[in-house]
Amino acid sequence: xxxxxxxxxxxxxxxxxxxxxxxxxxxxxxxxxxxxxxxxxxxxxxxxxxxxxxxxxxxxxxxxxxxxxxxxxxxxxxxxxxxxxxxxxxxxxxxxxxxxxxxxxxxxxxxxxxxxxxxxxxxxxxxxxxxxxxxxxxxxxxxxxxxxxxxxxxxxxxxxxxxxxxxxxxxxxxxxxxxxxxxxxxxxxxxxxxxxxxxxxxxxxxxxxxxxxxxxxxxxxxxxxxxxxxxxxxxxxxxxxxxxxx
Amino acid sequence: xxxxxxxxxxxxxxxxxxxxxxxxxxxxxxxxxxxxxxxxxxxxxxxxxxxxxxxxxxxxxxxxxxxxxxxxxxxxxxxxxxxxxxxxxxxxxxxxxxxxxxxxxxxxxxxxxxxxxxxxxxxxxxxxxxxxxxxxxxxxxxxxxxxxxxxxxxxxxxxxxxxxxxxxxxxxxxxxxxxxxxxxxxxxxxxxxxxxxxxxxxxxxxxxxxxxxxxxxxxxxxxxxxxxxxxxxxxxxxxxxxxxxxxxxxxxxxxxxxxxxxxxxxxxxxxxxxxxxxxxxxxxxxxxxxxxxxxxxxxxxxxxxxxxxxxxxxxxxxxxxxxxxxxxxxxxxxxxxxxxxxxxxxxxxxxxxxxxxxxxxxxxxxxxxxxxxxxxxxxxxxxxxxxxxxxxxxx
Numbered sequence: 285x286x287x288x289x290x291x292x293x294x295x296x297x298x299x300x301x302x303x304x305x306x307x308x309x310x311x312x313x314x315x316x317x318x319x320x321x322x323x324x325x326x327x328x329x330x331x332x333x334x335x336x337x338x339x340x341x342x343x344x345x346x347x348x349x350x351x352x353x354x355x356x357x358x359x360x361x362x363x364x365x366x367x368x369x370x371x372x373x374x375x376x377x378x379x380x381x382x383x384x385x386x387x388x389x390x391x392x393x394x395x396x397x398x399x400x401x402x403x404x405x406x407x408x409x410x411x412x413x414x415x416x417x418x419x420x421x422x423x424x425x426x427x428x429x430x431x432x433x434x435x436x437x438x439x440x441x442x443x444x445x446x447x448x449x450x451x452x453x454x455x456x457x458x459x460x461x462x463x464x465x466x467x468x469x470x471x472x473x474x475x476x477x478x479x480x481x482x483x484x485x486x487x488x489x490x491x492x493x494x495x496x497x498x499x500x501x502x503x504x505x506x507x508x509x510x511x512x513x514x515x516x517x518x519x520x521x522x523x524x525x526x527x528x529x530x
Numbered sequence: 531x532x533x534x535x536x537x538x539x540x541x542x543x544x545x546x547x548x549x550x551x552x553x554x555x556x557x558x559x560x561x562x563x564x565x566x567x568x569x570x571x572x573x574x575x576x577x578x579x580x581x582x583x584x585x586x587x588x589x590x591x592x593x594x595x596x597x598x599x600x601x602x603x604x605x606x607x608x609x610x611x612x613x614x615x616x617x618x619x620x621x622x623x624x625x626x627x628x629x630x631x632x633x634x635x636x637x638x639x640x641x642x643x644x645x646x647x648x649x650x651x652x653x654x655x656x657x658x659x660x661x662x663x664x665x666x667x668x669x670x671x672x673x674x675x676x677x678x679x680x681x682x683x684x685x686x687x688x689x690x691x692x693x694x695x696x697x698x699x700x701x702x703x704x705x706x707x708x709x710x711x712x713x714x715x716x717x718x719x720x721x722x723x724x725x726x727x728x729x730x731x732x733x734x735x736x737x738x739x740x741x742x743x744x745x746x747x748x749x750x751x752x753x754x755x756x757x758x759x760x761x762x763x764x765x766x767x768x769x770x771x772x773x774x775x776x777x778x779x780x781x782x783x784x785x786x787x788x789x790x791x792x793x794x795x796x797x798x799x800x801x802x803x804x805x806x807x808x809x810x811x812x813x814x815x816x817x818x819x820x821x822x823x824x825x826x827x828x829x830x831x832x833x834x835x836x837x838x839x840x841x842x843x844x845x846x847x848x849x850x851x852x853x854x855x856x857x858x859x860x861x862x863x864x865x866x867x868x869x870x871x872x873x874x875x876x877x878x879x880x881x882x883x884x885x886x887x888x889x890x891x892x893x894x895x896x897x898x899x900x901x902x903x904x905x906x907x908x909x910x911x912x913x914x915x916x917x918x919x920x921x922x923x924x925x
Contacts, residue, residue, distance in 0.1 A: 344860050344889060356689055364860060364889050366923040368552045369591055372858075375689060377723040377747045381857050384591050384604065385554075385627075385674040387667040388649040388657065391725075393796040395750045396858050441749075442722055520637045522686040527650065527694060527718065528632075528640065 310418035310434050313452050320458040320479060321493045322409030327353040327519035331362075332407055333510040338503070350407055355442065356524040357408035374408060375524050377442045382529060389526055394444075401473050401498040401507040405444030412436060412450070412459075415443040423454070426461050430454040445472070458491055463501075471501040481514050546596055551925070553590035558672065558894075558919025559583065564912050567904045569827040571911055576834050579911065580612035580619075585919075589627070589674065597634065602644075604628040606674075625703045628677040638687045645677035645702045648714065650727060651743035652755035655806045655850035655869070656843070658788035659741035659757040661731040662698075662709060664842050671882070671896060672917055676703040680714075692718045698733075708764065709733060723747040737762040737785060753794040760787050763812055767839035771817035773824045777835050786811030800856025806849070813846040816873050823905040844907040845873025861886055869908070876906035890923045 315324060322328045334346040347363035361370040369384040379396075382389035412418075416436035424433050436448040447469070451461040462475045480494035496509045522528050560583045564574050571577045585608065592603040608623040630644030649663040657666045667675045679700040686692045698712035712733040719726050729741040738761075745755035766783030792806035814822060822844065826833040849872070854865035864883040870876070878901065884894035895918040900909035 344886075346860060354689075364886075364923075365552065365925070366554075366886060366890060366892055366921075367860060368923065375720050378720060378725050378745070379747075385589060387647070387663065387675045388651065388660075390654070390857065391652040391745050391753060391755065391794075392857060393747065393751055393753050393794060393802065395796040395798070396800050396802070396856055440722075518637075520634065520686070521689050522634070522638070522640055522684065522692075524689055525684070525686050525692045525718070527692060527716065528642075528684055528686070 308420070308432060310420045310432075311413060313420075313432055313457060314416070314418045314434060314436070314450070315413040316457040317450070317452045317459040318410050318413050319485075320491050321477070322352055323411040323413065325353075325409065325485060325516050327351070327517055328409055328514065329517060329519070330514045331512045332359075333512070334402060334407075334507065336401065336505070336507040338505040348407065351519050351523055352409035353519050353524075354409070355411060355414070358524060358529075359407050371529060373524060373526060373529065380526060382526075389529070401500050401505055402496075402509060403444050406475075406496065406498070406509065412448070415439060416448060418450075421449070424451065426451050426453075429456075429460065431460060456491060458493075473501050474499050481511060483514055483516050485516050547594070548596065549592075549594040551590065551592045553588060553924040555922040555924065556585065556587040556589070556919060557921075558585050558917055560585070560672075560915065560917040562912055562915040565904055565909070568911055569823050569904055570833050570837050572830070572833065574614060574616075576830060577837060577911070578614060578616060581614045583610055583612045585610045585672070590924075595632075599634070600630075600632045602628070602630050602632075606676075625676070627674060627703065638685055640684045640686075642682045642684070643680075645679050646682070647675050647677045648680065648696065648698075649675065650716075650729070651741075651757040652745040652753070653743075653757045653790045653792055653806060653808075654804055654852055655792075655808055655848065656788075656790065656810075657757065658759045658790050658808070658810070659727070659729060659743040661712075661714070661729065661733075661739040661741060661759075661761065664788075678702045678709050690720050692716075736764050736782060751796045753796075755793070756789070756791045758787065758789045760785060761812075762786070763841065765839055766812070766841065767835065769814055769818045769822040769825070771815070771821050773821045777822075777825060777832060777839075779835075779839055783812065788812065800858065802852075802854055802856075804850075804852040804854075806852075808843075808848045808850065810841075810843050810846055810848075812841045813843050813873065814841070815846060819844050819873055819907070820905070823910070827905075845871040845876075847872035871907055874906045875902070876908045877901045878908035884921075887920075892921050892923075894919060894921060 318324055329351050332348045336343045344364045348359045348361055350359045356375045359372045361367040371382050373380045379392045380389040381392050417439055419435045421433045421435040424431055431451040431453055434450040436450055438446050445464040446467040447465040449463040450459050452459050458479050459477055464472045466472055475496055475498045477493055478495040479491040481492035482489050483492045492514050493511050498507045562581050588607040590605050594601045604627045606627045610621045612619045628645050630642050632642040634640045649657055649660045651657050651659040657663050662678055678698050679702050681697045682694055684694045694716045696714040698709050701709040714731045717728045724746045726744040731739040741759040743757040748754055762785045763783040766780045768778045768780055788810045790808045794802050794804045796802040826836040849870045851868045855863050862885040867880045869878045880898040882896045884892050886892050898915040902909045
């Protein structure tokens, strides 16, 4: 009887140790990392300060209020004041720009991007888990922090990038670095993420992105987005209806 | 009663109330070179169009609201000094271009009352799918569109669907109140990369208006779109191809179809090129348009009729090209437009540009250059028009 118990215990310990060293599930990691950038939440409202530099030329600072849920977002310009009230609406791949006094909203193509290196997808809630197939590609350290390296491949053409290499902190489970590639495998830009914000969701306090720094891989240009006043709240679908944006 | 039924129960936690305002002051001057040999407006004696004008205008946005209730006002103050060979005229206006009180009764339902620009669809040249704004503001690009007075009930159960029922109580700020007592039913669907909408409108004394619009994001760079409508026009000027016959004004024109198909290509640098083709059944055929000008040339009375009651576009088929800079850029913006009429082979070129001088001040200029002769639509009244000015963002 004792030997049976001993054998059982040994099998149990072996299983536990195996699971402790087993590779983490890439898709779950991605889902967790998304939440710290607005994904998988019932809705999120935040303010973004966006500054772009192209060589020595620094563009005007933009301040945006963004409401986002799933693959829909509305970014309303607060500054510069000459664009106050301009709204960029994105629902799936459909995008429109509207401004006070315009005869009607103008549909725009996804290729029209925000000022600088930020894509329209970068200002919205991140839903990499929905948009990309993730595979674990190894372990590396970023600024001394152990990270899982994920290879993300776009599941559909709605994804902002064709391929992303994404470093997710093993301890905090947040994305700390990303490289964005074209379909041909050309590196387009890199991004670093800071998590100085905290949100409360389902009774838990979770770290939330506070800064995204995007560098162009081909030219000397950089865009910094600072995220502030982050609120988690359900946003009615009507907020993303073009006919109710007056 | 409906409002009462839809008012949500007061919650223990009142949503945050926010108020904001902003505005833009405009100062601009216009110089227009009129055709001396115009058959529609000989010697400018019929239309008495301004040849020079100076305008000061303030457009303001006032907003107050929370997650449930929102009030928006867009007052416009305008002072314009118009001059022509007959003298000068001062025009002062103060009006609400748009306003709205909107109550979000539940997550899906909202009711709104106010003055709203009921314009939609992806086309830039004209808006065939809108019963109220076919012209899309093109006839006077410096003047913003003003809304129609309306009560609106909207149902948006999810991201994919919206249904709106609208009672139009008046034409808003404009003098002709031809929209009073209209009904509008508007349905919209949104997919992952496409959008479609249907509009059904009825105005007493006019036939039903049926409009549709759709767009498809074919790739990151390519956007395809279309708008169409079937409608009849009130007080439509009939121009028989036989010049010996007079003009006649039909209380209600035969039902006609307008169709616009367009494509927009966005280049790597963010600039885009839109190509739009419009067929408007309400316009004249080439022989009818020729007779229209011939009759106008024969009598000042007929020239006046021709000016006052002509269809929104004289011809039937148009090609419109727009090449524009990236709309998302904050430093400046420009657009160049070219329009060709297949009916009379007339052309018009126009361009708009603006550049930020400071964080608040922007300089802008608009130039319109109709080409060809006095008996072609675009060049029938003027030879060129140039507007330049400054706008100052407040606060």
